[in-house]
Amino acid sequence: MSTLVCDIETVGESWDSLDTITQKNLTRWIARTTDNPSEQETYLYGIQHSLGLSPFTGQIVAIGVYDIERNEGVVYHHDEVFGKEQDAGVFVYRSRSEKEMLEDFWDGVKEYDILVTFNGRRFDVPYLMIRSVVHGVIPSRNFAEHRYLSQQKEVHHVDVLDQLTFYGTLPKRPSLHQCCRAFGIKSPHNNGVGGEDVAELFLQKKFRDIADHNTHDIIATAELYQKWFTYLAPLSFKNKYL
Numbered sequence: 001m002s003t004l005v006c007d008i009e010t011v012g013e014s015w016d017s018l019d020t021i022t023q024k025n026l027t028r029w030i031a032r033t034t035d036n037p038s039e040q041e042t043y044l045y046g047i048q049h050s051l052g053l054s055p056f057t058g059q060i061v062a063i064g065v066y067d068i069e070r071n072e073g074v075v076y077h078h079d080e081v082f083g084k085e086q087d088a089g090v091f092v093y094r095s096r097s098e099k100e101m102l103e104d105f106w107d108g109v110k111e112y113d114i115l116v117t118f119n120g121r122r123f124d125v126p127y128l129m130i131r132s133v134v135h136g137v138i139p140s141r142n143f144a145e146h147r148y149l150s151q152q153k154e155v156h157h158v159d160v161l162d163q164l165t166f167y168g169t170l171p172k173r174p175s176l177h178q179c180c181r182a183f184g185i186k187s188p189h190n191n192g193v194g195g196e197d198v199a200e201l202f203l204q205k206k207f208r209d210i211a212d213h214n215t216h217d218i219i220a221t222a223e224l225y226q227k228w229f230t231y232l233a234p235l236s237f238k239n240k241y242l
Contacts (some may be wrong), residue, residue, distance in 0.1 A: 001067060001069065001113055001114070001241040001242075002067070002077045002111060002112045002113050002114070003067070003068040003069060003106075003112065003113070003116060003225075003241075004062065004065055004066070004067055004068075004112040004114065004115055004116065005065065005066040005073075005112040005115075005116040005117070005218050005219045005221050005222045005225065006063070006065050006066075006105075006109075006115055006116070006120065006124060006218070007063075007064050007067060007117065007118070007120075007124065007214055008059055008060050008062065008064070008123075008124050008127060008128065008214075009059065009060070009061050009062035009064075009077075009132060009195070009210050009213065009214050009219045010052040010053070010058045010127065010198070011052045011058060011059060011060065011061050011186050011198060011199045011202045012048075012050070012051025012052035012053075012054075012057055012058045012059040012199065013051055013057050013059070014054075015048045015051070018051075018057065022057070022198055026047050026057075027043075027044060027047060028067075030043045030044065030047075037065075038091075049199070052198070052199055053123075055126065055127045055130035055131050055134070056130070057133065058127075059098050060098050060127065060128070060131055060196070061074065061077065061078040061098075061202055061207075061210060062075055062077040062078065062080075062101075062102060062210050062214045063075070063076045063077075063102070063104075063105050063128075063234065064091070064211075064212075064214040064215055064217070064218045065074075065092075065105065065108060065109075065218075066090075066215075066218045066219070066222055067083070068116075068225075068226075071090060072090055072091075072092075073090060073091045073092075073095075073215070073218060074091065074092050074094060074104075074106065074108075075091055075092070075093050075094070075097075075105045075214050075215060076094050076096045076100070076101040076104050076215070077093060077094070077095060077096070077101075077210060077211040078095070078096075078097075078098070078207055078210075079095035079200070079207045080205065080207070081095060082096055082097055082100065083096075083177065084093050084097060088211075088215070088220060090215075091215050093208070093211050095207075096128065097133065098237055099135040099136075099137060099150070101114065102128065102131060102132050102135060102137045103137055105128065105131065106137060106138070106139050106141070109141055110140050110141065110169060111139060111154060112155070113241070114155070114156045114157075114158060114241065115141075115143050115156070115157045115158070116157065116158045116160060116222065116225045117157070117158075117159050117160065117175075117190070118159070118161050118176050118179075118217070118220075118221045119159065119162075119176075119226065120121070120143070120157065120158045120159050121144065121147060121157065121159040121162055122159075125143045125144050125157065126144060128180040129144065136230055141154070141155050142154075143155065145159075145169065146168065148167070149234060149237055150234070150236070156194060158225060158228075160179075160221060160224045160225050160228055161174075161176075161179075163228050163229060163233075164179060164224070164232075167217045176217065176220060176221070177189045177190065177194075178224075178226075179184050179224055180220050180224070182225065183227050185220055185223045185224060185227075186220065187220060188213065188216035188217045189197055189219050191212070191213070191216050193209065193212075193213045193216075194213075195213075197213075198210055198213065201213075207235065
């Protein structure tokens, strides 16, 4: 068995860099929702500061991967100078352009049986695939092919959030912090940085802080996966990979 945990960090384009048609497409619903200027400003602020959530208005600034069996990982991340490499214990940090991050990621995942993410089916994997198309990079595996484990054949993508909410049957989807808190796992937020802080860290050129945050998310996701595998994974899945 070879298991790879993955997490990405993203930031949005600057609002002023978007063409007027895109700006109108993103904001035209505001006038239909309210005519209150204060409320309109609040909605506009929310849109301008959530551009990183879409691969069509954002970019990847870090891709972290962690091999559970080998207990080693790599974070490919944006920096002022590309090509640098730093040893950070379990993880190695490698500065790359977005295209190079994607090329390295898709090359590395070829050998793995299982990809583990947290909310990766709805966010990380589609983002990786769309940004790959933007840069002319061909994905080496299709981690979006089937949602249910029983339907996945070539490679398994275990979205821990999907599994812990039983494919969305729970009425609310918990955050990574909430899941960690419930299972007694150290939350990435305990280190003082959350995903909502990445854009500001990027503007401040604190790229190492972004890479560090990425590793905290990955380790938390790996520990959640181990909980799921031990107590909730289907027997057919366990028997195949034990």
